[in-house]
Amino acid sequence: MFLISSFKLTKQGSKRAGNFVIMEIPQKEKYVFKDVVKITCLEGFEVVQGSGSLPHFYSTCQSNGKWSNSKLKCEPVDCGSPDHIPNGKVEEPEDTLFGSVARYTCEEPYYYMQNEESGEYHCAGNGSWVNDVLGTELPQCVPVCGIPSKPFEGTQRIFGGSFADIENFPWQVFFANPRAGGALIDEYWVLTAAHVVEKNRNPEMYVGSTLVNRERLTNSQILIPERVIIHPGWTFLDDPETRKNFDNDIALIRLKDPVKMGPTVSLICLPGNSSEYNPSEGAMGLISGWGRTENKNIVLKLRGARLPIAPLQKCKEVKAKKSGVDVKTYVFTDNMICAGDQKGVDSCEGDSGGALVLQDPDKSNPKFYVAGLVSWGPQCGTYGIYTKVKNYIDWIKKTMQENSTPSTD
Structure with a gap:
């Protein structure tokens, strides 16, 4: 029961007690039969009636001298259990x-x-x-991007190679057929080379496994492509084997489902737009993959290597051992990075599309970013050409934004 006599008049002309305020209609010093007051709950309180609730209610002075609705009371608002969030x-x-x-x-x-x-x-x-x-x-x-759960310690060349664990390169994506690589740049997006997917718009991809034999792949995450988007500047050929122009060798793959991150799967950062992200000559990069080595055409265990950024001229001067290959007839542009040396540090067939990563120039931000994508090379074990990712940042971000919703095809 509301004890009106115990309420004190406030400056606003209302009476207050407990968790509610009595708004007098009209305001009076005394209440008589049929007088009505509006009882409003304080902030954070409500009148619960059945399955509903109200911020206030009305009470009438009855002929028996008691107020109607005297059993109603203001109770604390219940927000219910907070919603859960992904990850x-x-x-x-x-x-x-x-x-x-x-x-x-x-x-x-x-x-x-x-x-x-x-x-x-x-x-x-x-x-x-x-x-x-x-x-x-x-x-x-x-x-999180660009932070491997286990630093790569290897120093030997990938073409011949230094064994690595997927924890060293958790952004590495394995393309099963044909063999190639890619880089995970978002939970919904894989970055790779255009020549990897130009003839295969439904690639079979996996993340999270050091070994890529079938038994191990069954325990890794399979990535289901939703759509493949090749850079509009890429030139399509009827016979890709005759290609001598690898300009704009870059593509994005939108995934059907988000990738779950963990110690063996995480993103590689994208480069910034500033000039600091132009790889400087001599800077050491990291590459990884399951590509061909001197002794094996089929490699099952991930390999990695460090290799230096080189002047583009070094790639132009490579003498290919394969007959009929004249490097001078190939197209070289500012969209390409040359990396490697004459000591056998290089990527090779099967590594295409994989990331060449460098340390972020911001020393306070100890992360790696994807500077290049394995594109082509006249001779494994020497210098190789990598697509310069920085030149495509605007296209990458615009494409991801425009294709952020699931396909309705």
Whole structure:
């Protein structure tokens, strides 16, 4: 029962007690039969009736001297359990009532919160979980890029090779048929060379495995392509074997489902637009893949190598051992990077489309970024040509944005 006599008149002309305020209609010092007051709950409280709720109710002075609806009361708003988020978790409070706090975290170290201040939500008076920065929008856990869970220690050449673990190159994508490589740049996107997919728009791809024999691949993540997008500047040929122009050798593959990150699977960062991301001569890069070696045409265990960035002229001067191959007849453009040396440090057949990664120029940001994609080379074990990814950043971002929704084909 509401004890009107115990209420105190406020400056606003209302009486207040407990979790509610009595708004007098009209305002009076005394109440008589048939007088009505509007009882409004304080912020964060509500009148619960059945399956619904109201912020206020009316009470009438009855002939027996008691107020109607005297059993109704203002109870704390219940926001219910906070929603769960992909690749993260929520630490639920002891109760979910008004004023309670819920804290979100991401699955570190493979995901991080896009907005650092968006982890804490409080139960608001309107029944919603609210964050000071995002409001009612849930936080997003986004994949970390460019940080292998295990640093690569090998120093030998990939063409002949230094064995590696997939944890050294967790962005490495394996293309089964024909054999090739790619780089995971987003949970929905793979970056590769155009010549890898120009004749195969439905590639069989895997991530997360050091060994690529069938038994091991069954335990890795298979990537299902939704669409393949080849750069519009790529020239298509009826017979790719006769190709001498590898300009714009770059393609994107949109995946049907997001890739789950972990110790064996993570993204490689994209380069920035500044001149710092133009690879300088002598800078050491890392490459990886399951391509051909001196002794084996079919390689099952991942290999990796360090190799230096070289002047484009070095690639132009390579003497191919294969008869009929004259490097002077090939097209060289500013969209290409030359890397390697005369000591056998190189990529080879089966490595195409894989990433040439460099340390981020920002020393405070110890990450790797994809500087190039394995494109072509006149002779394995010498200098090779890589597509210069920095020149395509605008196209990459625009393509990803325009194709961010699932295909309806």
